[in-house]
Amino acid sequence: MSLKFYEIIRNIAYAVSSNAISLVISTVVTLIVPKLIGVEEYGYWQLYVLYASFIGFFQFGWNDGIYLRYAGENYKELDKSLFYSQFWTLFGTQIFFSIIISVIGLFFSNDPEKKIIVLTTAVAMIAAGVRAMPLFILQATNRIKEYAIITTIDKLSYIIIIIVALIFGIRNYQILIVADLIGKIISLFLSTYYCKDIVFRKVNSFALNVTEIMSNIQGGVKLMIANLSSTLVIGIVRWGIEDTWDIATFGKVSLTLSISSSMMIFINAIGIIIFPILRNTKLEKLPMIYRTIRDILMAILFGMLILYYPLKEIITIWLPNYAESFKYMALIFPIIVYEGKMSLLINTYFKTLRKEQTMLIINVLSMFLSLVVTFFTTRVFINLDFAILSILLLLVFRVSFSEIVLASYLKISIKKDVISEWILTFLFVFFGWKFDSWLTLYFYLLAFCLYLIFKRKDFMQSFKNIRFFIKK
DSSP: OOHHHHHHHHHHHHHHHHHHHHHHHHHHHHHTHHHHHOHHHHHHHHHHHHHHTTGGGGGTTHHHHHHHHHTTOOGGGSOHHHHHHHHHHHHHHHHHHHHHHHHHHHHSOOOHHHHHHHHHHHHHHHHHHHHHHHHHHHHHTTOHHHHHHHHHHHHHHHHHHHHHHHHTTOOSHHHHHHHHHHHHHHHHHHHHHHTHHHHSOOGGGOOOOHHHHHHHHHHHHHHHHHHHHHHHHHHHHHHHHHHHSOHHHHHHHHHHHHHHHHTTHHHHHHHHHHHHHHHTSOGGGHHHHHHHHHHHHHHHHHHHGGGHHHHHHHHHHHOGGGGGGGGGHHHHTTHHHHHHHIIIIIHHHHHHTTOHHHHHHHHHHHHHHHHHHHHIIIIISOOHHHHHHHHHHHHHHHHHHHHHHHHHHHTOOOHHHHHHHHHHHHHHHHHHHHOOSTHHHHHHHHHHHHHHHHTHHHHHHHHHHHHHHHHO
16 A cells, blocks of 8 residues: 555544544534524524624635645745744734624624624634634645644534533523634634644744735635635525524524535545645546546435435434424435535535636626525515525536536546436435435435446446555
């Protein structure tokens, strides 16, 4: 086994271990907390989560640019003084923007609960925004072990505080936010410790390098806007639901989305590892690697959909107050297939090929399409079923369009794969919506087996490629 392959396996082990803990914690928060704090309280918590998902916008692509420009570099060889100045400059900008957001929250909102959410989001901006720089540096330089420890401590701090609060009878969304903020702050301190030779230097070594900052922002702003608009594809629909219906309905829909998102944790972890590796891979090998990862990944992701009906039955019994929302799992659950492919494969390859402009155009187009669709589903038809179905349809459009464009860069054909995946997705949604019984599982299992038979030659070739890579 090659040394390079051993290093990849070791990093995957670190990432998987860290994300296994994250998955357990996410499961506890998703399943235990809604049962104890009530539907409305959970809705406000999810509103905070929604707001907090956009705080990265105020970094203007700064950290994304560092990640793109320095991916694959050796940490020991970095110019530490260059990052020292940037770290403290970023710290100042995050404080500035958090003050602006706090003022907006205090004076432009009449809802006292939303004021609390905006103010705490502003605090989260400082902790998460500043922490992002050392985290991106650790990812880019393949220090996955340290990155995994930081994210693990973040989640463990978070869940310990929640458990203690619940034991002492505290049943409100504010404690969830406080726990989240404390976890972020602790992990911020830990990330600065692992990058102490960057963060803690003599004050007289501070030299504001505007050229370097602008290079990073210019390199990352397209990726940042692309990521933001990608988040807004679902975020706009969620905002439309929250604005048209009540906070309880918003909370119920968000819970269903959270269940699907929990399944994405391992996929995202592997994506973090793959990008620095691909940056150091010869261009002519990228198409073969793409086909290999794609074939295996899609089989795994579509296989995960088998869990749908057993999971739905268990959660319905466990959370009867949310039972009416679980019928939408049939419409939402397949997003793990498309989000997984987008996160692990398509986005990683676009970044490797430095096609951030392409990512930007596709995601912005999808975002505007989301605006139009949300207007009609929440304002014209006022139909919650259509609004939730649109989440899946918008993702299918964005991911399929992105992959077709990427395939043209790699000079590979994936049309038959995309069409077969559309068919399998349609069958899953149809069976899940039509049959509220174990027939859903049996019919989908049959369709999935036919898909595996259809793709059997591709799978055999992919496993041959993996064996070749291991021996090399």
